[in-house]
Amino acid sequence: MLPKITTAIAVFGFLSLQGQAQLNVQSGATFFMQAGAQVTVQGDVQNAGTLNNDGSLRVQGSYTNTGTYTGVGSTGALEMYGTGNATLAPGAATNIIQNLIINKATATDVVTLTASTTVNTAFTLTQGVLTTNPTVTPAVALVSPATTPYTFAAGKEVVGSIRRTGWSNGATRVFNQPNMLVTTNAGTAPTDLTVTMIPNGDPTQGEREVKRKYTFATTGGTGYTANVRYPYAASELNTNTEPGLVPWTLVSAEWNARTNAITRDAGNDWVNITTIPAAELTQEWKLADQNYAMNVTAYLRGNWNNATTLMRNTLNTGNRIPLAQPYNAAPFNYAGTEAVGSIPNANVVDWVLVELRKPASGLPADAVIGTLIGRKAGFLLTNGTVVDLDGVTPLSLPINKQGTGNFIVVRHRNHVSAMSFAKASNATGDFTNNFSSLANVYQKPAVSLPVALLPGNATLYGLWQGDTNGNGAVTAADISLINTVFIGPAAGNTNVYNVRDINMDRNVTSADISLSNSAFLGAVNGSSSKIAIGALQSAPERKPVISHVPDEGNEIE
Template sequence: MKKFVFIVYKKLHFSVLSVTMLISGSCFSQLFVSSGATLNIQSGGVVTVQGDITSSADITGAGKVQLKGTGNQNINMNGFTIPNLEMDNSANATLTGNARIGTDLLFTNGKILQGNFNVVIAPTATITGAGISKYLVTNGTGSLRKSSLGATSFTFPVGNTTTTYNPVTINNSGTSDEIGVRCLANVLSTGTSGTAFTKEVADASWDISEAVAGGSNLNLTTTWDASDELPGFNRTKGGISYYIPTAGPTQGWDMLNSQTGAAAGTNPYTYTRTGITSLGAFAVGTRPVLSPLLVSPKVFLQGPFNTGTSVMNDGLRTVVVVSGGTTDATHGVIPTTEPYTSLSGFTHSGSGGAETISAGVFGLFNVTNNDAIVDWVFVQVHDGVTGTVVGTRAALLQRDGDVVDTDGTSPLNMAGFAAGNYYVSVRHRNHLGVRSLNNMALAKTTTTPYYFTTAQTQAFPGAVSNNPMAALTPTALFGMWGGDATGNRIVKYTGPGNDENQLLNITLGGNKLGNITVYSISDLNLNGQVKYTGPNNDESILLNTVLMATNY
């Protein structure tokens, strides 16, 4: 047996030669192992490399190679094995070829940037010492792969950049397989491609693969830091979602509301999902990665309906504050956060609540055609058998009656429910709500329209069997009854809890000549002003329009 001490200032080059190293060596430049050569580092032996490594053969033995450069080091193992590799370079290392770890990958300092190359961890091999500043960066198409992953959990210490660490832990109760993990920089609309989501997700995703398709049954735990959370992310009602890539009615993110809950941990945080048999893109989030459920209701509100144009007025959008308060020329007095969370009688469930209009969507309020926004509405989906409300969503109402999502144009997404049969209801803060007469089939990838506007019989009659909606024109159009200034789902002019008292005495302080510009439940015609007398007053809406017998 030969014993060597190497102090090399340029290149340590093993050609067609068999060398056994018993004690430590130092290589201050490159380590090069040619095809056909053998480098065997026995137990206790350490080859310290401060330059690059290139190998066209397996390095064998129980000793280790130590990366300890002062600048970035390139590693090209050409898919061959290093039995033990210690990463101890704060300037990092970069793969320029695939590599395999036979026994252990030890992180002491720095990160390994994988680029487009894979690191394969042998069946019994380990990764030790990894953490928030010491991990593998999957900044390309390369992945970290664990061979023969079975019931024993394995942590993949990965991140997409040198500043974001998002490890995942996986075990497999199915057929053992080589499982690969690649961390992506963002959560993308179509899994591993598409537009990056800008809110309500942890800003990373994981592309998880298997060498042999089928047979895996994974339990997956994802990890993220508070700094990864984008605006609106709610770690009390999130979870792990999988993107179904197959074209068809199930394509898209698959998480249901029943799979959401509170995250574990205290920064970093974790979610766990079990029973995973299909692999691909996984992400942590709330609404953007919930399974879509699309519906396109059409409804008119009686208060702002204009019989001359057969659409609703958009006074809340166009009004200018003339006395106190503030306004924004882009949306009048319409709030940019949904109003229903703070109103009694409206309880959000499922994925509903706290919907907002982002700054980039403000432009939709400047639309002056029939797509202009009238107000927020409160939409509910009900179980198709029992009628029980299972989910809600605050949505936007256009002048022509279209109920759309918070981008102002898209079909309404009642996210987090599987495709199936549901009743749909639409409510408003000062109008009486309506529910579809029958349940309807709602889908994930195509929207289902429903017109409450075309007939009385489009609305479930409930206790008032003859007039679930108000007749807005003599023959053709119907809408939700207005005048509910108290928000108690009853419209009346006298007696306890009447709406006239709410309008005059509570909102206007008893001043019949009062006129205030405000976003208020007492603004029955939704023109942005509350007034009792004079043109376009709300008392007239209550008495002469809503309670007039010809509307029944």
């Protein structure tokens, strides 16, 4: 059996002492280790006296200090080694450990700090886990000057809080692992900066997230910005994809994506962001994929073919669909760069624009264009499915906020837009709405239906046809635009991609006037009769179709 050493008197000059079961320094005693000496204790160390360490104290069990831990220079090292979990209780804040080494036998052996521990000269994590137990003792931290080097073996990291003191601008500092980095610039630097990182942690709220939590705390400082590198593990990704990862910050109980000045390294599992304002830095942060799958179904009434219960793909078969999204001009003013080398699917009908709006009130009436949190153009297939540029997968929409009260809007260049009821974002990263069901489409009070029954169909609805000028309503002005072209040169009406081509057969004809009039009259019985050019003057009282999407068609209501 290994001996247990209890010192009740002053002990000087230990050069080497190996294989002790326990070391107990009683109150009033001094245990002195000279430079170059090594003491290995295979059990616990308890110090109630003075432990003067200029050598190396290796502890396999727990280390508890209620006395004084000191040394003459900066060479003294405390090494937590061997098998099994252990605790490290440093005692008073004045008990500074010059060199702390965590070198346990296996990756699952855990050393837990029970109080904040100051390490001045160097910290090394070779094997095992060091934790400050942040969910139980959130005030505990590993504390070091900003310039103290931290060394980690591959794949090793500290769980919990690390505080760097004597902070200054312009230098990149390492925290919980080699890729948990922070730099501050400009303004007045804080005097210290704390990072709390919890691997396999659970960020606030049940949203889409990488299972790792980050918080930051500072003392002092104003007007500075921060560059932060956020590490993660592949096992924490959940439904997130690495190319879509961005940092998110929790502000007023709402997650907000930071999408500018982002760099990613999927090989080394980190995301970097620059120029975070000081006020934002001290919020809770996480990583998450900003790209949400939009499982959207919608039909265009003007293009419906009831015989096949599909929309026609005539624009596609005639090579009239542009290769770049067509919504970059008024009234859509969408600056997206979506483009393809060729139309990717024979069943593509046309481009559509999908938006996600999130008003602060959560009310549909407030979901105006200024509440956009994401928009993207995609392809509409003959069966009503909206797909991404590959022509197959659901539209992947980058968004910049998470939470409840989201409204999906689907827009088309010559049909009236429609909006869903409120949707909550979720942990799986998708939104779903089938606009062919009237129950899934938001309707303003005291206004006619937001979508129309498809001709010859008793259950399916489609977007109202005929909004030629894109003002959110079908009025005489839209029909006049078709009339103007229809009576013009034939060359301008044939084999075209034109907003006046309401039925999307590549030609502007009386059939397009008829379709627009059917919406304008509210006559949704699927009539295909042609209306003469001069019929406007003799038409009965009109009931214009108006968009139910907020801030569209307001001048008509």
